[in-house]
Amino acid sequence: MTATARDQNATVAAGFLGWMLDAFDFFLVVMTLTAIGKEFGKSDAAMALSITVTLAFRPVGAFIFGLLADRYGRKIPLMVDLVFYSVIEVLSGLAPNYTTFLILRALFGIGMGAEWGVGASLVMEKVPPRLRGVMSGLLQQGYAAGYLLAALCYLLVFPHWGWRPLFFIGGLPALLALFVRARVQESDVWRETRHENWSHLGRAIAKNWKLFLYLVGLMALMNMVSHGTQDMYPTFLQRDWGWGPTARAALTAFSQVGALAGGVLCGLYSDRLGRRRTIGLALVGALLAIPMWAFAPATPLLVLGAFVMQFFVQGAWGVIPAHINELAPDGVRGFLPGFAYQCGVALASQIPHVQALFAAHTSYAQTMALSAGLVFIVCAVVALLGPERRGVTFGRRVA
Numbered sequence: 001m002t003a004t005a006r007d008q009n010a011t012v013a014a015g016f017l018g019w020m021l022d023a024f025d026f027f028l029v030v031m032t033l034t035a036i037g038k039e040f041g042k043s044d045a046a047m048a049l050s051i052t053v054t055l056a057f058r059p060v061g062a063f064i065f066g067l068l069a070d071r072y073g074r075k076i077p078l079m080v081d082l083v084f085y086s087v088i089e090v091l092s093g094l095a096p097n098y099t100t101f102l103i104l105r106a107l108f109g110i111g112m113g114a115e116w117g118v119g120a121s122l123v124m125e126k127v128p129p130r131l132r133g134v135m136s137g138l139l140q141q142g143y144a145a146g147y148l149l150a151a152l153c154y155l156l157v158f159p160h161w162g163w164r165p166l167f168f169i170g171g172l173p174a175l176l177a178l179f180v181r182a183r184v185q186e187s188d189v190w191r192e193t194r195h196e197n198w199s200h201l202g203r204a205i206a207k208n209w210k211l212f213l214y215l216v217g218l219m220a221l222m223n224m225v226s227h228g229t230q231d232m233y234p235t236f237l238q239r240d241w242g243w244g245p246t247a248r249a250a251l252t253a254f255s256q257v258g259a260l261a262g263g264v265l266c267g268l269y270s271d272r273l274g275r276r277r278t279i280g281l282a283l284v285g286a287l288l289a290i291p292m293w294a295f296a297p298a299t300p301l302l303v304l305g306a307f308v309m310q311f312f313v314q315g316a317w318g319v320i321p322a323h324i325n326e327l328a329p330d331g332v333r334g335f336l337p338g339f340a341y342q343c344g345v346a347l348a349s350q351i352p353h354v355q356a357l358f359a360a361h362t363s364y365a366q367t368m369a370l371s372a373g374l375v376f377i378v379c380a381v382v383a384l385l386g387p388e389r390r391g392v393t394f395g396r397r398v399a
Helices: 003-040 044-072 075-092 098-126 129-140 142-161 164-169 173-183 188-193 198-207 209-230 233-239 245-273 275-295 299-318 320-327 336-348 351-359 364-385
Strands: none
Touching: 003 044, 003 075, 003 098, 003 129, 003 142, 003 164, 003 173, 003 233, 003 245, 044 075, 044 098, 044 198, 044 209, 044 336, 044 351, 075 098, 075 164, 075 173, 098 129, 098 188, 098 320, 098 336, 129 142, 129 245, 129 299, 129 320, 142 164, 142 245, 142 299, 198 209, 209 275, 209 299, 209 320, 209 336, 209 351, 209 364, 233 245, 233 351, 233 364, 245 275, 245 299, 245 320, 275 299, 275 320, 275 364, 299 320, 320 336, 351 364
């Protein structure tokens, strides 16, 4: 294996593992929401607010670390961020009360927001254009793998020791920083296109404001697609179906197997079908899965519905790292996609809280089905009407 191939493999592994462990830490709150609320004496809606706070602070991390990634390179900001959010996650497990927990989840949001943009730009700049789609799907499904890992740890740890030890396990990403330091090389595309000073970088960002606004809108809708079908789903299983921790964790884990398969396959086929068309088709599939996902008359259909829903939801997401990094110009790729992504997250961050509030008056099934259907349709339209630069070559050498 050549040095270039080794570097590409190490970069993809680091990007996948970083996003996986990031999602693992985030979804620990999703899995333990009712248990943490019981200890702190808070309602489902109050605990869902902690998820909203985490999502809302993600743009702060993307802004700070994205600027650093375009000015000083991708590698060092990624390492610093891995250590930062690992420490915050461990401290979350030590939180003595709800207020402290809420503050720590805001800080975790900063770390979570930083990881995707820096890691995705590094991976997409390293892999060949012909492999960008499948690697995009693999990278993004680190998120599904993190959800799967959170469900498995919840299944094994929570019934015996409660929710706090789960957050101590969330300190593992700090070790990944050592791997990045030893095995991952800096991006050659960044070296070729780096900015001479901060003002030059600022002008490059300002010049792309129209693209930025489009990406924010697209990513707001994509995050409503994802968080609207995932974050409150364990609570839906508990409230509407009366399922205990073991059953909820098992179904969540199974649904994320579907997510992994959908993300990689749709990422792969986006190299042939195009990025926009693949996203649109996946969202149509998700729309058709809603009745089985939310209103299944029996457990086998509910299980199948959860699998199919996440196959298509994360299938659409599998295209995103390649799609929005291809749309971003070279000199702002560390900042623009990641910051737009996380601004979209902030706009979508109210969806778990709103779902919990509406479900208190109807049911989680009705609330989640209606919200999912609306965002699937609107998101498909916005994706299909937007720009695409599939397979574009990165770096100055193309000139």
